[in-house]
Amino acid sequence: MNELIERMPAKLRRLPELAYNVWWSWNAEARELFRRLDFPLWRRTQHNPVKVLGLVSDQTLNARAEDAAYLRRFNKVMMAYDRAMSNGHSWFHVTYPHLTRKTIAYFSFEFGLHSSLPIYSGGLGILSGDHAKEASDLGLPFVGVGFLYPQGYFRQRLPSHGWQEAIYEPLDMNDVPILPVKRADGEDMCISVDMGGRTVKARIWRIQVGRVPLFLMDTDVPANDPWDRELSARLYSGDNEMRIRQELMLGVGGVRLLDELGYHPSVLHMNEGHSAFLLLESIRQEVNRGRNFEDACERVKARTVFTTHTPVPAGHDAFPFYLMDKYFHGFAEQLGISREQFLMLGHHAEPWGDAFNMTVLALRLSGQTNGVSQLHAEVSREMWQPVWPERPVAEVPIRAVTNGVHVPGWTAGEMRQVFIKYLGGDWEDHHDDPVLWERLAEVPDDELWHVHVTLKAKLKDYLRMRARRAWTEGQCDPTEALVGGTLLDPNALTIGFARRFATYKRATLLFTDMERLQRLMLDLHRPVQIIFAGKAHPADEPGKHLIQQVYNYAKLNQFGGRVAFVENYDMHTARYFTQGVDVWLNTPRRPREASGTSGMKATINGIPNLSILDGWWVEGYNGANGWAIDDGQFGSTEEQDYHDAQSLYHLLEEEIVPLYYNRDRDGIPRGWVEVMREAIRSNAPRFSTRRMVKEYTTE
């Protein structure tokens, strides 16, 4: 950062400071500043302020420094920034003035902050990132703990055969808003963890998220053996042994990192069981202070919160006992318990077999546990009841804190202008108040509709721009240009489906009856089209098959280019998708979708959901703000798939298509606009991380 500061003209001296705080990722005016600094660079760098500052010419910098309008803009943003960074009047400081010196530490395997930082894969990471951003907005004394993956999560490439290729690109630390944490003597700060007899070091990096810091560990340091240097190279790659070593680093290393930095957290929040080893390390610290094991457990319980994220059994890490013996050699003695007692902390025979289950460990030793929607909490209580054999299901202590999304970060700029105009310039400050949103009634139909049409055009432009760039650079063949969405119709009803390609999400449900779908798509007057995007986990072969299947459908002549698959879904693409389609489709096999968040992003931008009644939609759907795909439960999965597909077609044919194309003399679909308005009004205040983080904090 210092090099950047040195090359700034005096009047723009603080621009690097701004670039190095991802606050810009949810502040439209700050982004606008970088966009106006050098628009071609802004585009070329995929909206990356640090890279823009690294590449912009001196000439341009000097010109902006002499441009009165630019400087006015710059000074205004810096004032807003300084206000946002000061703590005094934040929600937390006003509500809990006596707790401001406490620390809430939040542990997560992944953090989704911006597409330039590929240290997230999907919903879990986006949730962590949104949680951190909201913690900043609310002024929580929050620190995040996770990994910096020098090769990140993969970039997805889809050649014309449709079989996903994973490309790992080393992250250049000079291109991203991340800085090494130094000790007083100027050396890199490191922590170390014993792993199976060897000591593994991790260096610590810092990302500033508004007011809150994120500390990320990275084991790629020369002092480590090659095998250990690879430990944090990539997100979600490697076998079970790699995984236990990563989780050891996250849980045990993370606690040491906080000690090293001088934090003494009053709350340790585990976002998913990946970090549950922090419980063992915390108990060990208590035992070292002279407490017995039971007392130590009680003390740790008093300060730990665990959020479980999935009802899919494979989503819960479990390690065979031999790996536990290898990596926790001598640990039981340090806790003052036997090896058997130690292993039983994470053991629960059915259906997991003899293994050490991270969720069981977290359930047993955390003070509070929650699922991520009402339905998910219910399903989790049933699923984990055997951990409390003496309790009936209803008394299993797993509550619900329904997920949300960071509203300022996911609202389109154009929609934001509407909110400013009709809800007031300070709408962001109290956007979790449902009363505020009643004012949406005052937005004229045509205004809401035209904002949507603009956003839809932006999505189409974006897809065309991507296809054209790949085409021009000789990186794609005609098939790929076609599948990338070049034949999409700017006026047709556009369905969006974008998320991780896990089989339970049933991306191909819409293709159950090809002829019926073809009729919908090729209707002369009322055509329907659909855009897909999403990565499959690199080891998920069925997921990759699904992608290939959809890809092949997109190539079929019979659909006339009305099916598109956009490669490399990330937060950047997610913004265009969740702001620019007409309907957001979600087809999980109930009740596997614990919450789902992409539909919430769509909803705040006036895009109604067409979704199975699963996850958050059970709470979000009110009969007038979107559509629920039939909720009937049907014995076998084949039957369920069949019935859900019938319901999906029926809704499209009988309700959605007619409503969308029913225009008045001005070309406005009045009925449709009412659904859009109701989607925003009813969902935006509730499915926001503001409501969610307040709930976590209050409870």
Ligand SMILES: *Cc1c(COP(=O)(O)O)cnc(C)c1O
């Ligand atoms: C929001 C988001 C997700 C999560 O989508 P779900 O529908 O909740 O599974 C995944 N990937 C990206 C890039 C996102 O922005």
